[in-house]
Amino acid sequence: MIHNFLNVARTDEELAERKRIFKGMNIHKVDPTFVDKHCGRYSVIFINLKDVRPTTLDEFRHSMAQAIFMVTKAWRHAISDTSKTELNDIRDRLNQMKRKMYDNLNASVAIPEELVKYLSKYHNAKCIVLVDEFDAPVISAPEGIREE
DSSP: HHHHHOOOSHHHHHHHHHHHHHSSSSHHHHHHTHHHHHOOEEEEEEOOOOTTOOHHHHHHHHHHHHHHTTTHHTTTHHHHTTTTTHHHHHHHHHHHHHHHHTTOOOGHHHHHHHHHHHHHHHHTTEEEEESSSSHHHHHHSOHHHHHH
């Protein structure tokens, strides 16, 4: 729900509908200006890890890398609005990072970091990263993987 509240609206109609919905909720009652100030104003990178349920360390790395890389699909419209040169540069960097991710999980952090920088610049506003079900991979992993 917070993702829908904060995330950039693509049209004025979409923004108006979101504000209408949230103005009926407690958040508006507590601070009537909050909805107008923040609704639909930020780029939100939403990473959901609920389906990352590895049985091996390699599967964990692959699943985490895939979950993190999937966030780029959600922002295709913003990336496609860029100039051809900048678009190719972004695609090249993301593809390089994706290849590295499968070998080195730490490299997967670079994708959201790169996307945060780009979206902040693109929308001229802060970018927010939300991670849902962040504990699912650890809880569902066999004990040997958790230790690694």
